[in-house]
Amino acid sequence: MSEKKSNEIVVGRTKSVEDYVLDIISLFNQGSQEVEIKGNGFEINKVVDIYNQLVDRLKEGVKLEKVDIGSEVKDKRRVSYLLLKLRRVY
Amino acid sequence: MSEKKSNEIVVGRTKSVEDYVLDIISLFNQGSQEVEIKGNGFEINKVVDIYNQLVDRLKEGVKLEKVDIGSEVKDKRRVSYLLLKLRRVY
Numbered sequence: 001m002s003e004k005k006s007n008e009i010v011v012g013r014t015k016s017v018e019d020y021v022l023d024i025i026s027l028f029n030q031g032s033q034e035v036e037i038k039g040n041g042f043e044i045n046k047v048v049d050i051y052n053q054l055v056d057r058l059k060e061g062v063k064l065e066k067v068d069i070g071s072e073v074k075d076k077r078r079v080s081y082l083l084l085k086l087r088r089v090y
Numbered sequence: 091m092s093e094k095k096s097n098e099i100v101v102g103r104t105k106s107v108e109d110y111v112l113d114i115i116s117l118f119n120q121g122s123q124e125v126e127i128k129g130n131g132f133e134i135n136k137v138v139d140i141y142n143q144l145v146d147r148l149k150e151g152v153k154l155e156k157v158d159i160g161s162e163v164k165d166k167r168r169v170s171y172l173l174l175k176l177r178r179v180y
Contacts, residue, residue: 041135042132042135043135044134044135044138044172045131045132045133045134045135045170045172048134048159048170048171048172049170051159051170052159052160052161052170064159067157067159069138069141069142069154069157069174070142071142080135080138080139080141080142081138082134082135082138082172084159
């Protein structure tokens with residue numbers, strides 16, 4: 001893990017959707033009020049899957065506070081990203 | 091094309107990002123004020139790419155009005171979707 005803003009989760013290829021859902025729930029249980037999940041390129045749909053599974057589990061307990069869509073340069077290529085800011089409301 | 095709400099574009103596998111960008115610009119030029127683009131599963135990141143390319147072209151001329159994230163049942167499987175509502179402001 002590189003030094004990131006503590007509650008930003010960057011979604012990668014190796015971990016499963018389920019793993020990320022559990023990570024986020026753990027962060028909430030440890031007292032975090034907000035968690036950001038971000039994915040680039042092909043990981044974008046994983047971000048959406050994670051969000052949907054999280055809502056299945058926590059129902060009204062999680063609120064989608066902000067959605068950020070854009071692109072950034074990575075390894076000299078421009079890639080799109082999706083960033084969701086989630087807030088715990090339980 | 092099936093009968094859809096006139097300005098909803100459902101992103102599929104066959105057409106390129108560029109094609110969709112041109113479709114949306116055409117709709118705007120034909121007088122549409124709002125266009126929705128929607129993608130399921132693996133097409134979600136294509137939706138984001140389309141949005142980014144559109145912003146590159148139209149700059150301030152397009153505004154992201156609403157983002158809808160959820161899941162729906164398709165062919166008995168649950169799939170995630172991303173829906174972006176774009177508004178023309180030029």
